[in-house]
Amino acid sequence: MRTAEVKRRFLAHFEANGHTVVPSAPLPAIDDPNLLFVNAGMVQFVPYFLGQQTPPFRRAVSVQKCIRTPDIDEVGKTSRHGTFFQMNGNFSFGDYFKEEAIRLSWDLITKPLEAGGFGIDQSKIWATVYLDDDESIGYWRAVGLPAERIVRRGKADNFWSMGIPGPCGPCSEIYVDRGPAYGREGGPEVDEDRYMEIWNNVFMQYERGPGTDKENYPILGDLPAQNIDTGMGLERMASIMQGVDNLYEIDEVRPLIDKACELTGKRYNVNHTHTASESHPDDVRLRVIADHVRTSLMLIGDGVTPSNEGRGYVLRRIMRRAIRAMRLLGYEDPALPELLPVARDSMSPSYPEIATDFGRISQYAYAEEEAFRSTLRAGTTILDVAVADTKKAGGKTLAGDKAFQLHDTYGFPIDLTLEIAAEQGLSVDTDGFKRLMTEQRKRAKADAQARKTGHADLSAYRGALDAGGAVEFTGYAEVSRESKVRALIGGEGLITSASEGELVEVVLDVTPFYAEGGGQLPDLGLITVGGGKVEVLDVQQPLPGLIVHKARVVEGEVRSGEAGYAQIDVERRRAISRAHTATHLVHQTMRNFLGESATQAGSLNAPGRLRFDFNTPGAVPASVLHDVEQQVNEVLMSDLEVRAFVTSQAEAKRLGAMALFGEKYGEYVRVVEVGEYARELCGGTHAARSGQLGLVKILSEASIGSGVRRVDALVGMDAFRHLAKEHLLVSRLAELYRVPSEQVADRVEQTVAQLRDAERELEKMRAQLVLGGAAALAEGALDLGGVAYVGTEAPEGAAVNDVRTLAQEVRGRFPADRPAVVAVASRANGKASLIVAINDAAKSRGLSAQDLVKGALSGRGGGNADLAQGGGVPADQAPHLLGAVQNAVQTR
Numbered sequence: 042m043r044t045a046e047v048k049r050r051f052l053a054h055f056e057a058n059g060h061t062v063v064p065s066a067p068l069p070a071i072d073d074p075n076l077l078f079v080n081a082g083m084v085q086f087v088p089y090f091l092g093q094q095t096p097p098f099r100r101a102v103s104v105q106k107c108i109r110t111p112d113i114d115e116v117g118k119t120s121r122h123g124t125f126f127q128m129n130g131n132f133s134f135g136d137y138f139k140e141e142a143i144r145l146s147w148d149l150i151t152k153p154l155e156a157g158g159f160g161i162d163q164s165k166i167w168a169t170v171y172l173d174d175d176e177s178i179g180y181w182r183a184v185g186l187p188a189e190r191i192v193r194r195g196k197a198d199n200f201w202s203m204g205i206p207g208p209c210g211p212c213s214e215i216y217v218d219r220g221p222a223y224g225r226e227g228g229p230e231v232d233e234d235r236y237m238e239i240w241n242n243v244f245m246q247y248e249r250g251p252g253t254d255k256e257n258y259p260i261l262g263d264l265p266a267q268n269i270d271t272g273m274g275l276e277r278m279a280s281i282m283q284g285v286d287n288l289y290e291i292d293e294v295r296p297l298i299d300k301a302c303e304l305t306g307k308r309y310n311v312n313h314t315h316t317a318s319e320s321h322p323d324d325v326r327l328r329v330i331a332d333h334v335r336t337s338l339m340l341i342g343d344g345v346t347p348s349n350e351g352r353g354y355v356l357r358r359i360m361r362r363a364i365r366a367m368r369l370l371g372y373e374d375p376a377l378p379e380l381l382p383v384a385r386d387s388m389s390p391s392y393p394e395i396a397t398d399f400g401r402i403s404q405y406a407y408a409e410e411e412a413f414r415s416t417l418r419a420g421t422t423i424l425d426v427a428v429a430d431t432k433k434a435g436g437k438t439l440a441g442d443k444a445f446q447l448h449d450t451y452g453f454p455i456d457l458t459l460e461i462a463a464e465q466g467l468s469v470d471t472d473g474f475k476r477l478m479t480e481q482r483k484r485a486k487a488d489a490q491a492r493k494t495g496h497a498d499l500s501a502y503r504g505a506l507d508a509g510g511a512v513e514f515t516g517y518a519e520v521s522r523e524s525k526v527r528a529l530i531g532g533e534g535l536i537t538s539a540s541e542g543e544l545v546e547v548v549l550d551v552t553p554f555y556a557e558g559g560g561q562l563p564d565l566g567l568i569t570v571g572g573g574k575v576e577v578l579d580v581q582q583p584l585p586g587l588i589v590h591k592a593r594v595v596e597g598e599v600r601s602g603e604a605g606y607a608q609i610d611v612e613r614r615r616a617i618s619r620a621h622t623a624t625h626l627v628h629q630t631m632r633n634f635l636g637e638s639a640t641q642a643g644s645l646n647a648p649g650r651l652r653f654d655f656n657t658p659g660a661v662p663a664s665v666l667h668d669v670e671q672q673v674n675e676v677l678m679s680d681l682e683v684r685a686f687v688t689s690q691a692e693a694k695r696l697g698a699m700a701l702f703g704e705k706y707g708e709y710v711r712v713v714e715v716g717e718y719a720r721e722l723c724g725g726t727h728a729a730r731s732g733q734l735g736l737v738k739i740l741s742e743a744s745i746g747s748g749v750r751r752v753d754a755l756v757g758m759d760a761f762r763h764l765a766k767e768h769l770l771v772s773r774l775a776e777l778y779r780v781p782s783e784q785v786a787d788r789v790e791q792t793v794a795q796l797r798d799a800e801r802e803l804e805k806m807r808a809q810l811v812l813g814g815a816a817a818l819a820e821g822a823l824d825l826g827g828v829a830y831v832g833t834e835a836p837e838g839a840a841v842n843d844v845r846t847l848a849q850e851v852r853g854r855f856p857a858d859r860p861a862v863v864a865v866a867s868r869a870n871g872k873a874s875l876i877v878a879i880n881d882a883a884k885s886r887g888l889s890a891q892d893l894v895k896g897a898l899s900g901r902g903g904g905n906a907d908l909a910q911g912g913g914v915p916a917d918q919a920p921h922l923l924g925a926v927q928n929a930v931q932t933r
Contacts, residue, residue: 042154042282044127044293045390048104048275050157051129054149055102060131063103068343069352077352078108082130083270089134090208090245090268093503094585097708099136104129104275104391106339110355113362117328120287121234124359125336126276127391133269139213140180142242142269146215147184150240159282165218167192167228167236171199171211177244181213192228201243201270208245208268215240217281239277243270289328293387297331300383305370326366330380333363338384341402342395344640344701346656346748347409353747357452360406361413365454368417377410378403401638401656405748408658412747413452420453421461428465430905437466441473448474449481501534502583505548511586516553516564516726517685521608524549526570529601530589538600539575545599547575547590552607554590555614556582560644561621561725564614570605573597577609614726616648616757619734622683622715622727623756624651626676626737628699629719630669631655631752641701642749646725649759653752654745661742661750670739670754680732681716685723688712698722736760804840815847818863819854825930828860828883832923835867841874845910848878860886862893864926866919873919874912875902877926888933897925 056062066085070076076084082105088094105128116123131145150166152158167190170177174193181191193199202209216229216236224235245268279291289298298309307323340356347357360377367376381403389396427443439462447453455474462469505528515522529536530546539545547568554577557563563580568590575592582588599605624644631639635657643654687709688696698712699721706722714720715731728734738760745751755763771782778788814833822829831851835844848865855861860883865876875897877890890909894902902911914922 042159042279043390044275044279044291047159047279047282048127048129048391050159051149051273051275052102052104053157054152055100055131055145058100058145060100060102061098063098063101065104065106068106068108068340069345077355078110079105080107080109081105082107082128082272083132086132086134086270088585090270093499096134099134101132101134102130103132106343108336108340113355113358116332117325120289120328121237121277123276123288123332123336125332125339126274129273129275129278131269131271135267136269138246138267138269139177139242139244140183142244142271143177143180143213144184146240146242146271146273147186150215159278161217161281166190167216167218169194169199169212169214169216169229171196171213174199174211174213174244177211177213190228192230194230201241202249207249209247209249210243210245212244213242214238215242219281223286237277237281238274239281240273241271243272245270289331293391294331294335296383296387297334297380298327300380301327301330301367301370301372301376304376304379305367305372307370323370326370329366330363330376333359333366334377334380335384335388337363337406338381338388338395338402339392341405342392342398344642344656346405346642346746348746348749357409357747360409361452361454364410364413365457369460375407375410375414377406381406398637400636401640404638404658405656408748416452417457420447420457423447424453424458424461428462428467431467432465437468439467439469441470441475441477444469444471444474445477448478499584501530502587502589504528504535505530505589506584506587509550512549512588513551514553514555514588515551516555516609516614519553520611520614521606522551522553524551524568524605524607526599526601526603526605529599536601538598539594540598541573541594541596543594545575545592545594547577547592547599548587549590549605549607552588552590553609554580554588554607555609555726556580556588558582559723559725560624561646562617562648564609564617566607566609568592568599568605568607570599571597571603573599575599613648615728616759617646618726619728620649620651620756621646621723621725622731623673623734623737623754624653625713625715625719625721625723625727626673626731626734627651627653627669627739627752627754628655628721629715630672630676631657631661632699633672634665634669635661640699649756651754651756653754654749655752656748657750658748660744661752666739666742666752670737673737676715676718677731677734677737679716680730681718682730683713683715683727685711685713685727693722696720736764738763815850816854818851822855822861823927825862825927826933828862828886828888828930828933829855830862830864830927830930832864832927833866834919834923835865837868839867839869841867841910844874845876845908848876849908852878852880855880858882860888862888862890862926862930864893864923866922868916868919871916872912873914873916873922874910875919875922875926876908876910878908879906886933888930893926893929896929897922 052062066079068078070079070084079085082103083090086101089096107126107128108124110124113124133142148158150159150161151163152160154160163185166186168181168186169192172193172195178191182188199212199214201212216238218236224232229236229238276288276291280288283291285291288294302309307327309327310321310324337356337360345352345356347353347360364376385395385399424447427439431439444455444458447458448455459469509527526547527550528548529539530548531539554564554566555561557580566577568575568577573594574596576595577590577592579591580588581591624646628641639655639657641653642656645652690706690708690710693710693712696712697720700706710722711724712720713723713727735757737754737756739752739754741753743751771785774785774789775782778785780788818831818833822831835847844865844867848863851863852861857880861880862883863878867874875894877893879888879890884906889906891902891904891906894904894909894911898911898914901913902909904910
């Protein structure tokens with residue numbers, strides 16, 4: 042039974058039992074700043090479990106795409122673990138509890154194949170329950186599971202909590218006995234390879250309170266009790282249903298291993314071993330390739346692109362480990378063009394969008410592999426030099442800081458450093474490397490922790506929401522209205538009043554103010570309440586449905602419960618709305634010219650201007666930008682109607698409305714369309730017609746990260762004012778050059794070319810000036826104990842390359858058998874630098890250019906024994922640097 046069929050049967054079973062089918066949330070965990078990725082099926086339902094939101098259904102079922110990354114380095118070492126997996130889950134929010142949860146899982150597992158179940162032999166099923174959960178034991182006995190196959194286990198195995206204050210409770214897990222070939226008899230406590238866990242039922246009947254590590258005590262707060270969160274590992278169930286030994290042999294993964302074997306000439310040894318120590322090293326690498334290529338496909342499919350931060354860094358690391366594993370297996374050519382299509386074909390039966398969007402996915406994947414191949418080439422060269430220097434100095438160990446630099450600066454994998462060093466007979470200071478890595482992680486963790494706000498104390502906001510329900514937003518249709526102050530929130534929570542000068546958060550029952558979201562800045566304006574007046578400085582939505590006006594009391598006093606009048610800054614709103622509509626047009630037009638892969642990666646809609654980030658692997662040619670701008674303005678001239686309407690997700694998809702990666706949409710969505718030209722899911726405000734935008738002027742296009750570009754543009758009067766300024770500038774230049782306006786660009790280019798020619802001539806003259814005295818300097822060398830020494834200052838402002846050339850030129854004027862040391866100091870931008878060059882005869886006397894530089898600069902500087910340089914000290918230290926070198930040569 043294919044994995045997609047296992048998924049289909051699971052959803053069908055629970056849908057037939059009254060559960061609403063909920064689509065998988067995107068892999069990026071956009072609603073939880075504590076997570077990079079969704080790592081469990083229950084993540085998208087957390088607000089319901091915490092009581093922050095009222096669930097729109099009593100029963101739900103989903104198959105959630107998940108990623109767990111804490112142990113990426115362990116992937117491949119067992120047959121049961123990977124980064125990407127799928128969690129089948131059924132959930133009850135105060136509807137049914139233990140008895141029905143156990144019955145529903147038992148029915149699906151044991152129901153015959155022809156009846157839509159999984160048909161697992163009942164004699165192979167085991168269950169575990171929490172120590173004192175006699176209730177669950179009774180329900181398992183009731184469905185027919187014998188007492189000898191029900192095992193009580195402790196808190197470490199069978200008690201679940203979110204790790205924060207909130208619901209928690211006992212678990213009941215389901216295992217399948219795979220037979221004696223997989224391990225010892227005796228149940229899950231004896232061998233969890235033989236007895237594979239496939240399902241976990243979590244019964245949320247307790248609440249973990251703040252300030253305690255106890256997890257098992259009665260409900261203390263107001264959270265809903267008796268919720269159900271269950272998870273069935275899709276890959277694990279698929280391995281059972283397909284009769285294969287491990288997760289790497291199921292239909293979604295094994296084709297990748299087979300393809301990697303075909304490319305590398307290796308053989309995957311299928312057996313019943315489950316740890317790296319028991320299997321061939323090639324098997325481990327093949328598993329890494331299969332897991333990581335599949336994970337990369339799914340991450341890019343959900344809008345993540347390789348980068349050096351956050352989710353993008355995890356993706357980059359995963360991709361590079363797969364590429365590296367192929368290299369270790371002897372495959373030197375680009376691997377992803379061979380492997381990624383195999384992953385696509387395996388996953389598209391469950392996720393058809395992977396196939397339709399493969400052009401974009403592969404574009405990013407292949408570009409990342411090519412970039413990493415270049416990194417490997419450059420890093421290998423740098424490592425070769427470091428190895429040579431270590432061996433020349435008589436060392437046997439490559440320094441940990443050098444290994445860390447290769448890893449951190451060049452993305453060079455530590456395992457590759459270890460391999461190459463070993464080939465050269467060197468070890469690596471791994472302790473030093475690990476120490477530096479630990480320090481870096483601590484810094485990153487501290488920085489991330491400082492930015493986290495997830496699961497903060499939202500009691501004041503929740504209280505305001507619970508008191509009156511969701512705030513009604515009327516800003517699509519009006520810019521002012523009468524309202525009532527539902528709540529005032531100050532620094533210590535809910536307050537009853539605020540006086541002039543105080544900052545306060547105002548919750549109205551109805552508001553025309555738009556809360557910041559979807560890239561659109563919030564509305565600003567005034568709220569008059571009784572005899573008081575507040576200036577709205579920001580509008581946010583800390584909880585879904587709760588609109589909060591962050592404001593300053595500018596007059597009188599405002600009180601909770603009073604009637605008020607809310608009025609937004611209309612001109613600001615109109616300018617922002619024009620920018621938002623323009624963003625939709627730029628987005629659509631970019632896709633028209635660059636293809637469907639040019640998807641939005643972020644935006645900012647501000648008064649009169651927009652910033653649009655989009656995915657594309659390379660720079661957009663100036664000619665394309667010109668065409669995009671022209672086509673957008675033609676749409677403006679057509680004065681198309683801008684219309685917004687609410688419809689189902691399915692209908693919006695049928696209409697071709699664009700959705701944004703990483704966004705989580707409900708069953709019903711708001712669609713904004715500009716005539717038939719652009720259609721996109723959007724909750725923002727817009728102009729009524731495209732002609733109201735007036736003009737769109739693209740100012741710039743640049744890279745903001747790997748595979749992500751940014752366009753900045755002006756809209757409306759801001760665009761007209763910009764063009765007016767440009768016109769004045771061109772007119773002035775035409776007047777100065779005494780040419781028509783259309784010839785200004787040519788004349789400016791000529792002027793720039795002439796200036797560059799002049800700069801090159803000046804550089805030649807400076808170089809000649811610096812080098813002109815080389816012969817005289819060599820003739821005037823001092824004899825310091827048989828060593829010819831030249832110490833001189835270069836003309837102030839001399840280029841570093843010229844100073845280096847001077848030192849080498851003077852050194853070359855001495856006979857090969859005469860030891861010579863040449864030191865040249867220079868001053869530039871208030872700093873002094875030093876370059877030292879010596880010949881082989883001087884090295885035979887025990888002298889080293891690197892040692893001389895470091896001695897003069899208190900340990901700073903770099904280079905080698907022949908030529909070294911350093912600097913960074915005040916300019917007036919130049920004579921001191923030369924004196925230090927001379928003294929070192931004399932006293933050697």
